[in-house]
Amino acid sequence: MTDTRKIFDAVVIGAGPGGSSAVRELLCSGRSVVQFDAESFPRVKPCAGGLTARSLHCAPYDPAPTLVGRAPAFEFSTWKGPAVRFEQTGSVLQFVYRPHFDNWLVEQNLNHTAFGFHSAEPVESIEWDGLFRVRTKQREVVGRNLVGADGAYSRVNRIFDLARPKGKATAVEVVLPNHRVGGTTERVPCFDFGYLPRGYGWVFPKADHWSVGLYTLAEGLRGVRGRLLQYILEKGLKVSGDPLDSFEAHRYPVGGYRMRRPSCPVYLVGDAAGLAEAIVGEGIYYALESGRLAGRAIASHSEPSDGLRWYYRKLRRGLLIDSYLSWRIAGVFYRDPSKWIRRLASPFLWRPFVEGYRRGASLGRCVGFAPFLLLLSLFSGSSIRTVSPPETRLDR
Numbered sequence: 001m002t003d004t005r006k007i008f009d010a011v012v013i014g015a016g017p018g019g020s021s022a023v024r025e026l027l028c029s030g031r032s033v034v035q036f037d038a039e040s041f042p043r044v045k046p047c048a049g050g051l052t053a054r055s056l057h058c059a060p061y062d063p064a065p066t067l068v069g070r071a072p073a074f075e076f077s078t079w080k081g082p083a084v085r086f087e088q089t090g091s092v093l094q095f096v097y098r099p100h101f102d103n104w105l106v107e108q109n110l111n112h113t114a115f116g117f118h119s120a121e122p123v124e125s126i127e128w129d130g131l132f133r134v135r136t137k138q139r140e141v142v143g144r145n146l147v148g149a150d151g152a153y154s155r156v157n158r159i160f161d162l163a164r165p166k167g168k169a170t171a172v173e174v175v176l177p178n179h180r181v182g183g184t185t186e187r188v189p190c191f192d193f194g195y196l197p198r199g200y201g202w203v204f205p206k207a208d209h210w211s212v213g214l215y216t217l218a219e220g221l222r223g224v225r226g227r228l229l230q231y232i233l234e235k236g237l238k239v240s241g242d243p244l245d246s247f248e249a250h251r252y253p254v255g256g257y258r259m260r261r262p263s264c265p266v267y268l269v270g271d272a273a274g275l276a277e278a279i280v281g282e283g284i285y286y287a288l289e290s291g292r293l294a295g296r297a298i299a300s301h302s303e304p305s306d307g308l309r310w311y312y313r314k315l316r317r318g319l320l321i322d323s324y325l326s327w328r329i330a331g332v333f334y335r336d337p338s339k340w341i342r343r344l345a346s347p348f349l350w351r352p353f354v355e356g357y358r359r360g361a362s363l364g365r366c367v368g369f370a371p372f373l374l375l376l377s378l379f380s381g382s383s384i385r386t387v388s389p390p391e392t393r394l395d396r
């Protein structure tokens, strides 16, 4: 079907948090939008679903109805080494189940009339002749602007050759329903740095399931399935049935650095732009925030070239630097995680980050304004504190 009579203000490719955040921003400014996703929604999405305060800060809708867990504490530890636990009276980390969360974002956007969503329609070709002509097997649509939110293997980035991220992370995950898990009473989300080279293992207990996985920046690491199985056992989780039956692996770009400003109005966001941070692989915040900025750039500039300039300047001064900084910090951190975990216990180090993230600041701002944020944290009534985790952990 060809619908070339209507010209949309924007065609958005991909319905992860990046794409849906851009859609929301555009719809709120009265723009017409069509969005495509290759998968049938709700789709499977390997992701631990951890939302930091800054992700919540820039979420397009209040995600409360989709939360499947709030953690009043989390733990950073090194495998068989020191650990530090961060606690807060409220919640320090919140969780969603990504297939539901992403689907819910689309549903919220569908409450607007000037919006069309097509799932299970992979975009196959894009042409630019003063307007974008975007084709799937089922239809062709025409738009003035294009948002490339199509994730790690972005077709939009391949066509327009804009982003060259610094590196790639590998993350693998299993989702274990509560009724299949026994053997541990520990329900504090934990990051076990150094469980594998240049990476960590995580266990996130949520309301109805556990997310357990491994993250690494190491290239060509073999036997990741076996390592995950071993990790599950070593963490004391007794799983009925095959613990790996929901195993999903995914590679995604991190440490975004080089970004070319395109000559036509195409906006690359989230994983498509390689924006995820490299230390723990947080990507939802970067997707939501870059999507929001892309939407705003299109909505608030009548000249496409002004919108483009505004967006790519914002990226270069904010999220891109942030992501690149995380890549450099990851390089130093993973050389000796134990040393850094010990240092993290110092309020001079963790307070600026906790305060900054709580206020939606980027990593770069947390580093740049550390003394100021440290002071602010003392007066803001932030109830976060660090405590020593149970002795058994320190003894490992």
Ligand SMILES: Cc1cc2nc3c(=O)[nH]c(=O)nc-3n(C[C@H](O)[C@H](O)[C@H](O)COP(=O)(O)OP(=O)(O)OC[C@H]3O[C@@H](n4cnc5c(N)ncnc54)[C@H](O)[C@@H]3O)c2cc1C
Binding pocket: 013, 014, 015, 016, 017, 018, 019, 036, 037, 038, 039, 043, 045, 046, 047, 048, 049, 050, 051, 121, 122, 123, 124, 149, 150, 151, 152, 153, 154, 155, 171, 172, 173, 213, 249, 250, 251, 252, 269, 270, 271, 272, 276, 281, 282, 283, 284, 285, 287
């Ligand atoms: C195992 C794992 C755990 C993670 N845990 C966390 C976490 O706890 N917290 C966190 O902040 N981040 C986490 N991340 C990172 C986070 O998942 C990503 O950074 C985030 O999903 C990026 O969002 P996005 O919108 O850019 O892309 P995506 O969410 O990947 O969405 C891209 C969409 O584009 C669609 N698409 C692709 N090609 C086409 C096409 N040709 N046509 C139409 N549609 C297309 C895809 O189907 C997909 O739905 C994790 C990643 C992994 C792999």
